[in-house]
Amino acid sequence: MRSNTSKQRGGDPGFRYLKMFNYLMSNVGQISGVELRSNSLKDSKQIHSSGHVNSVKITQNYLRKITADITADAERLQIISFSQNNILEIKNDTFKGHFDVEHIDLSNNTLRSLPDKNFYNMHKLKFVSLARNILTTLPRNIFSTLNELSTLDMEGNSITHIEITHLPFNNFQLSYINLNYNPIIKLPVAIFYIQGLKTVDLKYTKITFSALWSILETIDILSLLISIAPVVDISNDIVSNLFPEKATDFVWRNVDLTGCKVSGFDWTEEQRTALTFAKTKLRIILSYFRFVLTDNPIDCFSNNIVFLIDLVSINRKNGIFSGNEYFFNEWRCENPIEFRGRLLFKIKPEETYYKMHDTNCPSECACFFRYNKSITIIDCRGANLSSVPESVPPGLIDMWLQNNNISMLNFRAYFYNVRQLYMSSNSLRVI
Template identity: 20%
Template sequence: MFVEQFLGAQSQPCRVSAWQLDNNHISCIEDGAFRALRDLEILTLNNNNISRILVTSFNHMPKIRTLRLHSNHLYCDCHLAWLSDWLRQRRTVGQFTLCMAPVHLRGFNVADVQKKEYVCPGPHAEAPSCNANSLSCPSACTCSNNIVDCRGKGLTEIPANLPESIVEIRLEQNAIKSIPAGAFTQYKKLKRIDISKNQISDIAPDAFQGLKSLTSLVLYGNKITEIPKGLFDGLVSLQLLLLNANKINCLRVNTFQDLQNLNLLSLYDNKLQTVSKGLFAPLQSIQTLHLAQNPFVCDCHLKWLADYLQDNPIETSGARCSSPRRLANKRISQIKSKKFRCSGSEDYRNRFGSECFMDLVCPEKCRCEGTIVDCSNQKLARIPSHLPEYTTDLRLNDNDISVLEATGIFKKLPNLRKMMLRSNLISCVNNDTFTGLSSVRLLSLYDNRITTITPGAFTTLVSLSTINLLSNPFNCNCHLAWLGRWLRKRRIVSGNPRCQKPFFLKEIPIQDVAIQDFTCDGNEESSCQLSPRCPEQCTCVETVVRCSNRGLRALPKGMPKDVTEL
């Protein structure tokens, strides 16, 4: 609905000082829509579907002092630049007026967005009007019979400003990376959404909220790793859900709780190792289920799935076990219940399935068996950035790791008991390197190039009983005196690491060196002088450095030399 339709033809000025039009279905405001309301002081249009406000819409309201437009769908392109200027000149009038599209401006105050940000695609963007056709089709798409077809157009984000009457949108084979909050909420009549074969890795939990008429949702061929909590809640009419060919590694037990009418569910070709008991229980109408090409661990926790598939022969893709070895490549539905057994480590690992911890999948180049993650002898230059939360034994021996970065990764490993870093290229250990490893009992740094260890480096290792520091070229100067005291005080198994410098202390166990013999000549550094691995204001993951929204006034210093994305 447009405002002129709502108001009707006003041939004579109206003496109205306040008008509340909240909670309607207004989608567009035409030029001069309020020209008959010259005495209007308060106008509220909150919680509508307004995406366009045309130039001069408010020009005939000289007395306006309060304008409210929050909870709309304003599209901040070149055609809305005028409103930014208008609001800047009247700072107290239109507070809480926010952009909702394009994606990079979502949530910004209209008055605060710089004029250069208000751009339109194409050199000759036609000014919109408030007629039924003006909102019918994005420039890159074709539209007919309430179907918007944007297939293979190179789109990087979901188009906004679509007609509310659309019943189907086709967005497959584009370059869309995310589905933002409320992306489809205003299109209540949608029955089919196809966003397959894109690059989607991030979906807002309320992306499909309120779509009670939706019957088909096609998301296959993307990079989805996790289904956000509540993503499919309220989709009571959904019959087809295609999630195949993604990287989904776990599903919360209530993921499909509202999908009583679902007929076909495809989870084919993902990274699922386990699924929680009761996951498919709400699917009262399910007829076809695809689970093949997932690395299922067929332990005691997957017994329920075998029973379910035997009672409900709906899995038609031939899902098979990946491990343990005795069940590898056997069809899950054909394995007897007694074959699904757990060792202690398997039991510990898979009982987390319903919580959907990140990265249940084994890190690249590593091998996982039970709760052991073995990344040894893989020529790794750094510790993998994501490790499974269930890990109790981490093996990183015989690699090329030279720096133990304080990335906080160990804070996510509360169950780690054993950490092996033997035969790497580590030269220094900082005091925040092992933060978070409160459960580690054994730490091996044997055969590295460690010359010094910063005071307090092992303080957080409160459960430590064995540490192997042998075969390292320790420089026993004044800065290593703390380690001698620590080894004597803790009385843990250490193998008696020995000094290599200075010459007069060579091969003497560090804990046996007298305090007065730990000396410095004044030119020696007090701690690890590592080149900065991450600028202070930024966060770094592997070779990606993120410094957005940090209030920077200049490029940050200390950028890693191997950065690939900034």
């Protein structure tokens, strides 16, 4: 490969014209590529490539805008990398006509938005990296024509939501999506529709399950079933095929939510008793998708987990779950403190309780109601109390007063209703 670099006459003395020529070397094959790394290039008009160029890599420079000038006359281009520049803008026709490109890397720039036809008709494109830019959203259908795309990396942007139109859910090759370190709050529904998807990284996003029920209700069950079992016959009776038999080469589809904000599932009483497809969709999703919830603040209060425990227990009895699924051995409680580290599905419903709001609850304490029992827990552990609270909610009481500075146990009228009194690690001198 030879290159011709010369100053443009009568123009900017900093302008460089780069033209690539190809030739065959015996026993080596065709050499075609240009790499301009760690230079001081600032203007895409300074660079032009033509001929049979397999790759163009212009990285660690100071480009602010990318236009079609760089690659317009390049033929057989397969690899494009403009990573680690200061790119703010990409023109809509930048990659126009490059139908053979398989790899585009635009990572580590300062892109705030993308043109809607940025990758249009690039049918051979397999890898796209937009990682570590400052994108806040994506154009509708931006990846819709990328039928061969297998890896999509959008880590470290400022994307707050992913809509169905943002991902190529009709793509059968897409196996990996990286959305780590984006401020996404809502679990993207589109990940349940992509047939070839193996891993979705959503680590250290802001995803919670507070809207999980509404998410389940918006999932199209037909698209979900086609995704997990594309050869199943669902034309006649959708209900009889809700749990298609798993293939012998079945592997879990990983949804990694490590370090997110999943604290609970927040079912309402109406949702728990509703006869909807939401429960069925949840069973299907738990059967095929592996949710990694490491380092999440999972609250194992009864209003969060009892419904889930009961749902899983019923489906285990019905043979839907075997008891060896990942969530039996991986999902652990973070709160309350006495459940910390315990496996969620090892907790018995009768052990659990949920927070209650009562004006008689001592201001320094938290009050809870035991699941399925008429017992109130007054949790004053570590509240730096010097005396026993004067008033508490009515009814049977469990008093948790551990780790305070109480020196005298003064009688209170509500003591007649106290079922359990815990006062370890205080300064008691008089009872």
